[in-house]
Amino acid sequence: MVLFTRKGTAFKLNNLLNIRWPIEIFFRQTKNNLGINKYQVRSSKAIDRILLLASLTYTYCLIEKDANDSFGKGIILRRNQVNINVYCKYLYLIFLIYR
Known part of the structure; x- marks a missing residue:
């Protein structure tokens, strides 16, 4: 869909x-898989922490060797293989680093 008629504007919009x-x-x-939309935080530090944890978890699931760069497949594989104690230790270490 072209919104503007100036030369090159539609191309710029497409690139953006x-x-x-x-x-x-x-x-x-x-939002759908990690529940980031359910957190109720007010401080900027807490927002930064949640976004950091979501980003790390997203990347952790994305780099699963059998996920083929698919987050959806990666999160299923990670949920099936991760021991909850290891995951809690992982989150605790992240909180210690960024508090």
Whole structure:
């Protein structure tokens, strides 16, 4: 869909949307699978921590060797293999580093 008639504007808009699209996918997947939309925080430090934890968890699931760069497949595989105690230790270490 072309919104503007000036030469090159539609091309620029398309480039901006292509850059923004992976960000939109990240937020949708973290809201749906990691529950980032359910946190109720007020301080900027808490917001930074939640976004950091979501980003680390997202990356952790994405780099699963059998996930083939798919977060959805990676989170299923990670949920099936991760021991809850190891995961809690992982989160605790992250909180200690960034408090």
